[in-house]
Amino acid sequence: GLAPFPGAWMEVPAGKRMERVKVHESALGEGKGAPGTVLAGPDLTIACGKGAVRLIRLQKAGGKPLSAEDFLRGTPLAPATVLA
Structure with missing residues (x-):
């Protein structure tokens, strides 16, 4: 579907597959x-092309948003x- 944001x-x-988050x-x-x-480091930080991004809230498919x-x-x- 379409999302407004x-x-x-x-x-x-x-495991042996990848899961979308x-x-x-x-x-x-x-x-x-x-x-x-x-x-x-203590946070979930991912390297980018320039710098990095710190992830704060995430949600697995079918789950609720988590810190x-x-x-x-x-x-x-x-x-x-x-x-990926």
Whole structure:
């Protein structure tokens, strides 16, 4: 369907497949790396072409929006993981 607002999605590893996750809230982050790479640190920060983005609220398909901290409890993403 169509959404009235712009949105952002990413795909994270889920066993042998990738799972789509909607990003509800994000902010400018700090760090460098190849685009799509999870950066080391206390927050869920992803490297971009220039700089990085810190993810604040995310939602798995069929789930409710979660804080990045709660999301990482159920879907751990190790630093250096490359997301699609």
